[in-house]
Amino acid sequence: MQPQTKERQTPSQYTVSNSLVNYYLTIMFSFFPLFLTEQYAHARTDKYWFYLIATGLLVVSVGITMLISRKEATRKGEKTALILPLSLTDIFMLCFLGLAVISTLLSEHRAEAFLGTGGRNNGLLLLMVYTLMYFIITRNYVQKDYVFLVYLAVSSIIALLTVLNFFYIDPLHMLSGYDEATVADFGSTLGNKNIIAAFMCLFLPAAFMLFVTSSNKLVRIVAGIAIGFAYTGLLCADSTSDILGLLVIVPVMAIFSARSYEFLKRYLLGLTILFASGKLLLLFANAVGDHNKGFEFMQRFLIYSPFTYVPIALCGLLYLFMLLIGRNGTPRYPAKAVQIILTVLFIIGILAAVGAFVYFSFIDKKSDIGDFKKLLRFDDYWGTHRGFMWRVSLEEFSKFNPLRILFGTGPDTVYYVLEPHFAELSERFGDSSTDCAHNEFINYLLTQGVLGLAAYLGLMVTAIARGLKTAKRNPIVLAFLCPVICYLVQSTVNLYNPIVTPTLFIFLSLTEAMNRNESIQIRSE
Numbered sequence: 001m002q003p004q005t006k007e008r009q010t011p012s013q014y015t016v017s018n019s020l021v022n023y024y025l026t027i028m029f030s031f032f033p034l035f036l037t038e039q040y041a042h043a044r045t046d047k048y049w050f051y052l053i054a055t056g057l058l059v060v061s062v063g064i065t066m067l068i069s070r071k072e073a074t075r076k077g078e079k080t081a082l083i084l085p086l087s088l089t090d091i092f093m094l095c096f097l098g099l100a101v102i103s104t105l106l107s108e109h110r111a112e113a114f115l116g117t118g119g120r121n122n123g124l125l126l127l128m129v130y131t132l133m134y135f136i137i138t139r140n141y142v143q144k145d146y147v148f149l150v151y152l153a154v155s156s157i158i159a160l161l162t163v164l165n166f167f168y169i170d171p172l173h174m175l176s177g178y179d180e181a182t183v184a185d186f187g188s189t190l191g192n193k194n195i196i197a198a199f200m201c202l203f204l205p206a207a208f209m210l211f212v213t214s215s216n217k218l219v220r221i222v223a224g225i226a227i228g229f230a231y232t233g234l235l236c237a238d239s240t241s242d243i244l245g246l247l248v249i250v251p252v253m254a255i256f257s258a259r260s261y262e263f264l265k266r267y268l269l270g271l272t273i274l275f276a277s278g279k280l281l282l283l284f285a286n287a288v289g290d291h292n293k294g295f296e297f298m299q300r301f302l303i304y305s306p307f308t309y310v311p312i313a314l315c316g317l318l319y320l321f322m323l324l325i326g327r328n329g330t331p332r333y334p335a336k337a338v339q340i341i342l343t344v345l346f347i348i349g350i351l352a353a354v355g356a357f358v359y360f361s362f363i364d365k366k367s368d369i370g371d372f373k374k375l376l377r378f379d380d381y382w383g384t385h386r387g388f389m390w391r392v393s394l395e396e397f398s399k400f401n402p403l404r405i406l407f408g409t410g411p412d413t414v415y416y417v418l419e420p421h422f423a424e425l426s427e428r429f430g431d432s433s434t435d436c437a438h439n440e441f442i443n444y445l446l447t448q449g450v451l452g453l454a455a456y457l458g459l460m461v462t463a464i465a466r467g468l469k470t471a472k473r474n475p476i477v478l479a480f481l482c483p484v485i486c487y488l489v490q491s492t493v494n495l496y497n498p499i500v501t502p503t504l505f506i507f508l509s510l511t512e513a514m515n516r517n518e519s520i521q522i523r524s525e
Contacts, residue, residue, distance in 0.1 A: 017065045018142040024058040025137075028506060029151035033158055033199070033499075034189050039174055040182070043191045048121045048498035052129060055502075059132045062140060083135060087519075089462040089512050090138070096455040097131045100124050100411050103448045106403065107410025113447075119412035119435040120497045127411060130502070134509045141513035143476065145216045152210070152219075152226040155203045159233025161188040162196055163281065166236035167292045184293050187236070190499055197239035198500040201490045202507065204230035205249050205482035208274075212257050212266045213475040220266075227270055228277035235281060235299045240374075240383055243298045245490035251346040252485060256471070256478050258342055261326065261333040263475070268319040275312045278303050297371035383493055385429045386438045392421045393437040397446055408449035417446050440491035460488060463508055466515040473522075477514040483507045 028051075035050050036043055086094075104124045107113040116123025164171060165187035175183045185192045190199055207230050211223035234242045250271070257267035282303050285292065295303065302308055325331055360369060361378035369376060380388040396417050397405070409417055415435040418425075422433050437443050444453040467481040487504045496504075 014142055015065075015069065015140075017062050017069070017140040020058065020062050020065065021137055021140045022142070022144050022147055024054065025147045025506065025510075026150050027054055028502070029147065030154045032502070033154065036174075036189055039176075040178070040186055040191055043189075044121065044498060047502075048126075051498060051502045052126075055129050055133050059136055062136050066139070083139065087462075087466070087512065087516065089459060089466060089515070090135075092455055092458040092462055093131055093134055096452065096459055097127055099407065099452045099455055100127045100448055103407045103452060104410050106407050107413060109410055109413050109416055112416075113410030113413050116412040118415045120495065122412040122496050122498070122501070124411050126498060130505045134505060134512070137506070137509035138513045138516055141510060141517070143514075145214075145219050148210055148214070148219050148479075149222055152207055152222045155199075155207070156226045156229035158188045158190065159200065159203065159229040162190075162200075162233040163236045163284070166238070167285070167288050169288070188233075193237050193239045194241060194494050195497060195499050196237040197234070197242035197245075198487065198490060198494055198497075199503070200230055200234035200237050200242050201245035201249075201486040202483040202500070202503055204234055204246070205253060205486045206479050206507070208253055208267075208270050209256070209479040209482045210476075211270045212253070212263050213478055224270065224273055227273045228280065231274045231277045232281045235278065235295070235303060238293070238296055238299050239494075240296070240298075241490035241492075241494040243296075244493060245486040248489045249482060249486040251342065251349065253478075253482055255339055255342045255346060256482070258338040259335055259471075259475070261322070261330050261335075264333075264338070265319060265322040265326065268315045268322065272312060272315040272319060275308060275315065278308060279312070297374060380428070383438070385425075385431075386493055388425070388429070389418075389434065389436075389438045390442060392418060393439075393442050393446060396420075404449065406449045406451050408445070408447045408452055411447050412443075413447050414443055436495045438493060438495060440494065440496055443495060460484065460508070463511050463515070467511045470515045470518045474514060474518055477511060477518075480507045480510040480514065484511060 032047065032050055032054070035046055037046050101124065104110060104113040109118060112118035112123070114124045115121070116126060161172065161174075165175065168183075170176065172189075174189065175186065178186070187193065187196055190196050204227070207223045207226035211220050211227060214220050214223065234246060254264075254267060257263040285303070357376050357378065360367070360372075360376040365377070374382070378387055380391065393414075412435075414437055415433065418434055418437070425431050425434060437446060441453060441457075444456050448456075464481055464484060467477050470477045471481070484504065484507050487507075
């Protein structure tokens with residue numbers, strides 16, 4: 001039987017709390033990414049305070065509503081619970097916060113650890129707000145398609161601005177008055193290219209899986225258009241992190257889509273749209289004289305190489321073939337076998353990539369591998385000197401005492417850990433300082449210790465595992481789950497920030513909300 005997306009609540013069960021959560025999501029998917037007070041001058045603090053205020057209002061309003069509802073239910077003799085029962089993902093979320101509290105109390109820089117002022121504002125305060133938002137959303141979310149449409153539309157606008165800015169077209173005058181280096185590195189209403197890349201690594205899989213799984217035809221149409229914007233925006237973000245996320249999430253989405261004939265057919269059409277939009281970007285580049293900020297190796301290949309016409313033709317023909325043989329009804333389709341084959345091919349691809357990386361980084365360090373050197377040969381200069389950041393970060397971690405190994409130096413305090421290396425950083429790479437290790441997992445390891453990192457990984461892994469189980473009955477959860485996976489992949493060379501990371505925790509919360517709703521539905525059947 002073809003799985004279908006459906007809402008699990010009837011209209012009569014749609015409460016004030018449900019409405020408030022969806023209004024909040026609409027605001028966060030629309031005004032939040034667009035909000036700036038003065039171009040890029042205060043982008044991070046602008047969005048930081050927007051998120052804190054918006055989420056604070058959500059917590060207060062929904063909290064009051066939930067208490068009133070519980071009081072009314074108790075008066076009628078009905079048994080209700082505000083938070084309980086707790087899932088394994090809920091427990092990891094509470095552990096992540098609890099360990100961050102301990103880390104802050106043990107920190108030598110408590111004020112900075114609480115507010116995150118020594119780094120990217122990802123201090124204990126922001127982690128507390130993430131946790132409150134998580135529990136509000138997971139207990140009150142009910143799917144409404146207008147939220148998806150707003151997200152797709154506004155994110156497409158941001159992607160379009162990214163493309164235009166990359167070709168020095170600045171309709172909002174965002175880049176006016178900035179120096180050449182800032183103009184080259186910044187775009188849309190988000191900030192530098194790494195932040196834009198993280199945003200696109202959430203947007204692209206969300207749009208793609210809404211196109212694949214939604215039962216609403218309008219959502220699928222808008223999502224199909226959004227795939228093109230997301231992919232061109234991702235290419236013009238021009239960051240290694242988004243390419244890494246793309247290379248992993250495209251096959252992962254194929255494995256998920258292979259669960260049904262209809263989903264796989266839509267996946268092939270979505271992939272055709274994706275690669276074809278790269279060629280539309282090439283036409284646009286030619287139309288404006290190809291005056292742009294300069295593409296990196298992989299982005300340039302995906303746009304300019306004639307070989308990329310092959311996946312367009314192949315995916316398009318396969319889609320038409322499936323459309324033809326399915327015109328008289330869904331044919332017999334070996335879903336399990338197809339998923340197994342795709343999974344095996346994906347694992348082989350991962351092992352091959354890791355093998356090539358290890359070989360050219362540690363065995364054959366001299367062979368000329370051209371532009372692939374940027375990806376496959378690890379040294380201090382790898383990934384815009386991320387290699388150096390990772391090496392010295394792990395060296396400093398090895399010097400930690402047992403308490404620091406367990407709990408870290410305090411949330412978002414990497415600046416103080418890496419401070420002894422600033423002179424070398426300046427001498428070799430021209431950067432006077434840094435407040436991050438350019439790897440989210442290493443950052444959590446340094447700042448919140450082994451236990452904090454383990455709690456963060458447990459939070460993500462359990463939500464994903466539960467989401468895969470939920471997807472068997474309600475596949476729309478894949479539109480929330482895939483962005484989480486893609487974000488985690490790109491975060492191996494990127495970092496959390498209050499511009500994009502709040503959206504990660506929103507998608508995580510939506511994934512767990514769907515998991516929770518499905519569990520309730522199963523128990524009621």
